[in-house]
Amino acid sequence: MAKNSSKFATLGQQEADTADLESLVGYNLKRAYIIVEAHFREAVGKDGMSARVFSALSLTVSYPNITQIALARVMGIERSGLVAIVDELEAYGYLQRAPVPGDRRIQALVPTEEGLAAYNEALGLVRDKEERLLSDLTGVERQTLFALLKKIRRMEED
Amino acid sequence: MAKNSSKFATLGQQEADTADLESLVGYNLKRAYIIVEAHFREAVGKDGMSARVFSALSLTVSYPNITQIALARVMGIERSGLVAIVDELEAYGYLQRAPVPGDRRIQALVPTEEGLAAYNEALGLVRDKEERLLSDLTGVERQTLFALLKKIRRMEED
DNA sequence: TGATGTTTGTTAATCAAGTAAACAGTTTTT
DNA sequence: AAAAACTGTTTACTTGATTAACAAACATCA
Numbered sequence: 001m002a003k004n005s006s007k008f009a010t011l012g013q014q015e016a017d018t019a020d021l022e023s024l025v026g027y028n029l030k031r032a033y034i035i036v037e038a039h040f041r042e043a044v045g046k047d048g049m050s051a052r053v054f055s056a057l058s059l060t061v062s063y064p065n066i067t068q069i070a071l072a073r074v075m076g077i078e079r080s081g082l083v084a085i086v087d088e089l090e091a092y093g094y095l096q097r098a099p100v101p102g103d104r105r106i107q108a109l110v111p112t113e114e115g116l117a118a119y120n121e122a123l124g125l126v127r128d129k130e131e132r133l134l135s136d137l138t139g140v141e142r143q144t145l146f147a148l149l150k151k152i153r154r155m156e157e158d
Numbered sequence: 159m160a161k162n163s164s165k166f167a168t169l170g171q172q173e174a175d176t177a178d179l180e181s182l183v184g185y186n187l188k189r190a191y192i193i194v195e196a197h198f199r200e201a202v203g204k205d206g207m208s209a210r211v212f213s214a215l216s217l218t219v220s221y222p223n224i225t226q227i228a229l230a231r232v233m234g235i236e237r238s239g240l241v242a243i244v245d246e247l248e249a250y251g252y253l254q255r256a257p258v259p260g261d262r263r264i265q266a267l268v269p270t271e272e273g274l275a276a277y278n279e280a281l282g283l284v285r286d287k288e289e290r291l292l293s294d295l296t297g298v299e300r301q302t303l304f305a306l307l308k309k310i311r312r313m314e315e316d
Numbered sequence: 317t318g319a320t321g322t323t324t325g326t327t328a329a330t331c332a333a334g335t336a337a338a339c340a341g342t343t344t345t346t
Numbered sequence: 347a348a349a350a351a352c353t354g355t356t357t358a359c360t361t362g363a364t365t366a367a368c369a370a371a372c373a374t375c376a
Contacts, residue, residue, distance in 0.1 A: 019220040020281060021213055025288050026198050028307040029191040030209070034234065035314050036184040051188070052362075055179055062177040069324060076192065081363055083326060097325095105324045105371050123178060130183050133313055137306065145306045148299060149186040155291055156193050210333075227353060239334055241355060255354095263342050263353045 025152075036133065043129035044122050052077075054126070056085045057111065057119050060095050065108040067100075094118055183310075194291065201287035202280050210235075212284070214243045215269065215277050218253050223266040225258075252276055 021027045040051055049057065052075070059074055060066060068086060072079040086109065089095045094115030097107035111119065134142055179185045198209055207215065210233070217232055218224060226244060230237040244267065247253045252273030255265035269277065292300055 019217060021216045021220070024284065025292065025303070026191070026194040026209060026284075027213060028304060028311070029187060029194055031234065032307045032310040033184070033187040033191050035310060036187055040184050050361080051184060055185060058179045059177060062179070067324080076189065077362090078364060079325070080327080080365080084362095103324090103372070107325080126182060126184075133310070134183065136309060136313070141302075141306060144299075144302055145183070146181075146186060148295065148303045148306075149190045151294060152190040152193060152291070153186070155294070208332080225353080235333090236335060237354070238336080238356080242333095261343070261353090265354080 036130070039129050039133050040126055043125040045125075049122060053085055053088055054119075054122060056082070057089055057094055057115060058123070060089075060109045061111050061116060061119050064110050065098075067106050067108060071109065089115070092118070194288070197287050197291050198284055201283040203283075207280060211243055211246055212277075212280060214240070215247055215252055215273060216281070218247075218267045219269050219274060219277050222268050223256075225264050225266060229267065247273070250276070 037051060040054075041048070044054070055075060056071060059071055063070075063074075066074075068082050069079050071086075072082045075082070086095070086097065090097065092115075093112055095109050095111045098110050100106045100108050137145070195209060198212075199206070202212070213233060214229060217229055221228075221232075224232075226240050227237050229244075230240045233240070244253070244255065248255065250273075251270055253267050253269045256268050258264045258266050295303070
């Protein structure tokens with residue numbers, strides 16, 4: 001079933017496109033993500049936030065007073081893994097763990113002024129970078145890409 | 159700029175779709191990949207190969223006699239990182255490091271019969287799983303998804 | 317009320333994937 | 347022949363993530 005056994009000697013961009021792997025969604029998704037993530041890092045700069053820290057800040061801005069457990073659920077990670085992320089954002093002074101009257105277990109996450117400013121600046125840079133990265137795609141193509149990715153994400157409920 | 163400040167109380171699937179993060183390609187790509195990767199693991203089973211080991215085997219089947227350095231380039235990883243992957247595949251008996259006459263630095267990677275069989279079985283399972291995962295997408299939608307992801311991948315050359 | 321169970325955030329140990337740097341052989345170049 | 351480059355490898359490290367155990371706080375209910 002190895003279609004390309006004889007092509008090894010001339011292995012290059014074109015030939016590689018015909019390998020089995022290229023017909024799998026997972027491989028293509030991962031390779032595309034690696035590129036987009038690299039552009040994200042370029043956008044936020046050498047000492048910028050990591051994608052997951054940016055995500056956490058973004059969601060805290062969109063949903064102020066969210067609890068850690070709710071944020072972990074939205075992000076799709078374990079609550080234990082979120083601790084370091086929130087620690088980092090708090091150390092930057094980008095958010096605070098605020099006590100919630102009525103339940104002393106919970107600490108609501110609220111972005112600070114600095115956090116909001118840093119977030120908006122980073123968001124602008126990231127949007128611009130993605131804009132340039134996707135400049136080859138038409139408006140319809142972009143909409144389609146988002147629609148298809150969200151359709152896959154909706155499959156989570158199995 | 160926090161559009162949804164007031165929606166926290168009712169945060170759920172619908173509201174989350176309107177957060178800033180949902181408009182970024184990177185976030186959507188990553189979330190989609192996580193799901194597809196989980197399905198991959200289900201497909202190959204509890205003790206099956208990891209995606210990267212499967213990828214390495216797949217490319218070795220598609221391009222037999224490929225060298226480690228060429229394989230690393232195709233996979234987009236460092237050659238040092240490939241050593242453990244090839245070690246693992248060799249330990250399974252799925253491929254061999256064959257000496258290349260004329261250059262004693264190089265070892266050509268050749269899949270064994272068992273490797274070919276294991277690969278084809280795994281490929282079938284993975285294809286079936288992806289087929290079911292993407293059953294909501296029309297043929298045109300799938301083609302479009304692949305085309306768009308490959309278009310992003312081509313942006314690598316910057 | 318008090319015992320039992322659950323929730324929230326946290327720590328610690330561990331794992332997987334990946335990088336960077338240094339190294340030994342082996343070829344290539346000058 | 348000497349210097350440079352290439353291939354595979356080891357080692358140390360970083361990042362992202364998970365599991366398990368735990369303490370404090372809250373909820374249930376007999």
